[in-house]
Amino acid sequence: MERSAAQDRRKAVEQMLEEAGGPVSATALARRFSVSRQIIVGDVALLRAAGADIVATPRGYVLGRRPAGVERRVACVHAPEEMEAELNAIVDAGGEVADVIVEHPVYGQLTGILGVRSRYDVQEFLRRVAADSARPLSDLTGGIHLHTIRCKDEKTFQRIQNSLEKAGFLLDM
Structure with a gap:
């Protein structure tokens, strides 16, 4: 089964969130991938449905890792x-x-x-x-x-x- 451009983008979004030092806004992700903010919101919803622990904060998306402490x-x-x-x-x-x-x-x-x-x-x-x-x-x-x-x-x-x-x-x- 071939991967679609949307699947590749979702994988890249998840990777960006893993590597980010803080929240990443849907707007910034949309600019990065040359799509609308709503496309990113949909991508995040699909990633969550597939089990990704992505949290929406007032400043953007972060992975829901439990910090030490x-x-x-x-x-x-x-x-x-x-x-x-x-x-x-x-x-x-x-x-x-x-x-x-x-x-x-x-x-x-x-x-x-x-x-x-x-x-x-x-x-x-x-x-x-x-x-x-x-x-x-x-x-x-x-x-x-x-x-x-x-x-x-x-x-x-x-x-x-x-x-x-x-x-x-x-x-x-």
């Missing part, structure tokens, strides 16, 4: 205008904000992939929120949400928790 969840609460301060508290203490999770009354658990690792990432995320006039998922739950935090070790995670607690962002029931 610690991964924990924290329960937070804050007003929408405090989102920047919360994200900065986490990244300044050495963490990555992998996602945000809320409990929706109809849909159940909703997860938004963030992949925020630095103040630059925080600013880019906030820029996209503003550009799209988007509301944070935590608006659905009165500001209550979970974050999956990744960091290098337990000591770093404790520093992150302390930073969030000091800022008043940890949910305290």
Whole structure:
């Protein structure tokens, strides 16, 4: 059976994601392969259906590799205008904000992939929120949400928790 140009492109997309040092946008992939962004979105859907662990983040696609270190969840609460301060508290203490999770009354658990690792990432995320006039998922739950935090070790995670607690962002029931 001969391989089609589309199959070759999908294999090349997966290889680019494997070799990338960070997220790769659908737009960048579309330019690289001289196809539309929608073709790339379809390619990624087919790759996922075939078992590829590709995650869509606000900055582009990444392979869903589990990094070394610690991964924990924290329960937070804050007003929408405090989102920047919360994200900065986490990244300044050495963490990555992998996602945000809320409990929706109809849909159940909703997860938004963030992949925020630095103040630059925080600013880019906030820029996209503003550009799209988007509301944070935590608006659905009165500001209550979970974050999956990744960091290098337990000591770093404790520093992150302390930073969030000091800022008043940890949910305290």
